[in-house]
Amino acid sequence: MKELSLHVMDIVENSLNAGATVVEIKIVEDSKKDLLAIEIRDNGMGMDEETAKKALDPFFTSRTTRKVGLGLPLLAQAAKTAGGDVTVHSRPGEGTVVKAWFKKSHIDLQPLGNMAGTVASLVALHPDVDFIYRHVIDGRLFRFHLREIRKRLQDVPVNNPLVVDWIRKFISDNLKEINGGAEGWG
Amino acid sequence: MKSIEELEKIREQARELINLRKENENKTRIVVGMGTCGISAGARQVLLAILDELKKRNISDVIVTETGCIGMCRFEPLVDVIKPNQPKVTYVNVDADKARQIVARHIVNNQVIDEWVIPNI
Ligand code: FES
Numbered sequence: 510m511k512e513l514s515l516h517v518m519d520i521v522e523n524s525l526n527a528g529a530t531v532v533e534i535k536i537v538e539d540s541k542k543d544l545l546a547i548e549i550r551d552n553g554m555g556m557d558e559e560t561a562k563k564a565l566d567p568f569f570t571s572r573t574t575r576k577v578g579l580g581l582p583l584l585a586q587a588a589k590t591a592g593g594d595v596t597v598h599s600r601p602g603e604g605t606v607v608k609a610w611f612k613k614s615h616i617d618l619q620p621l622g623n624m625a626g627t628v629a630s631l632v633a634l635h636p637d638v639d640f641i642y643r644h645v646i647d648g649r650l651f652r653f654h655l656r657e658i659r660k661r662l663q664d665v666p667v668n669n670p671l672v673v674d675w676i677r678k679f680i681s682d683n684l685k686e687i688n689g690g691a692e693g694w695g
Numbered sequence: 696m697k698s699i700e701e702l703e704k705i706r707e708q709a710r711e712l713i714n715l716r717k718e719n720e721n722k723t724r725i726v727v728g729m730g731t732c733g734i735s736a737g738a739r740q741v742l743l744a745i746l747d748e749l750k751k752r753n754i755s756d757v758i759v760t761e762t763g764c765i766g767m768c769r770f771e772p773l774v775d776v777i778k779p780n781q782p783k784v785t786y787v788n789v790d791a792d793k794a795r796q797i798v799a800r801h802i803v804n805n806q807v808i809d810e811w812v813i814p815n816i
Contacts, residue, residue: 510734510735511735515734515735515739518729518734518739519731519734519735522729522730522731522734522763526763579731580731583731623739626739626740626743627739629743629746630739630742630743633742633746633759634727634729634742634759634760634761657699658699658702661699661702661703661706662702662705662706662709663706664710665705665706665709665710665713668759669709669713669755670746670747670749670750670754670755671705671708671709671712671750671755672702672705672709673746673750674746674747674750675701675702675705677743678697679697679699679701682697683697686697
């Protein structure tokens with residue numbers, strides 16, 4: 510993966526394969542603490558403790574046919590090379606929480622990349638899931654809740670191409686704004 | 696800050712198009728491979744390009760969905776086009792530019808682009 514936003518896409522796909530109907534993505538950037546943190550929380554079927562631990566292990570993952578896939582080990586690797594780490598908390602029947610953190614100034618930190626593209630893509634492919642996306646940059650918050658969008662659209666589906674395009678721009682513009690107008694969100 | 700109120704306008708636009716096409720029951724499907732290696736190889740950009748092209752052409756009767764890993768890493772990103780009453784066509788190593796052409800030539804003009812296709816996956 511070239512961008513952290515692609516890791517996010519992949520981890521969320523895991524959540525959806527595990528039957529999640531609500532997925533929360535939270536990203537916190539804190540310059541003072543030199544921290545970038547990503548949290549993905551779902552209400553999917555969850556895993557027992559042992560499976561959750563092993564989900565981070567690429568050798569375990571590639572030898573089974575489970576749907577967890579290679580995404581988590583890849584994310585863990587990206588985190589470790591950038592002075593951070595990944596934890597997975599899960600319980601059968603109670604969903605899964607994946608937390609990844611990185612040293613924001615680390616030279617090997619992958620760019621966060623196109624989060625607007627990731628969220629818009631997820632909405633396009635999974636219109637029935639309630640996506641909640643929060644992004645905090647040095648205390649400035651942007652919050653996106655697909656349920657609010659759905660309510661406004663009434664009978665128009667959220668995966669209509671016009672709507673998906675609007676969502677992508679909506680997120681991109683607002684991220685630029687909380688980022689102080691800086692470029693780099695695409 | 697861009698506000699959620701603008702959605703009203705989008706809703707009206709989308710509704711006009713949907714009403715025009717309500718009769719059309721037999722829908723074309725476009726399926727993008729969204730396994731780990733698909734995503735890593737650029738499937739997100741491919742998907743966004745397809746949606747953008749559909750939007751520009753006012754096509755709202757095509758269903759865009761995903762499939763997971765089918766064990767063909769080196770051919771990712773993969774895109775299937777399934778037209779009603781026609782065999783599935785699988786495009787391999789798709790990028791954003793190819794994706795736009797697939798919409799223009801295959802979806803709109805009904806011409807399979809043979810050189811990008813793998814038969815019978
Ligand atoms: S791991 Fe799925 S095709 Fe490569």
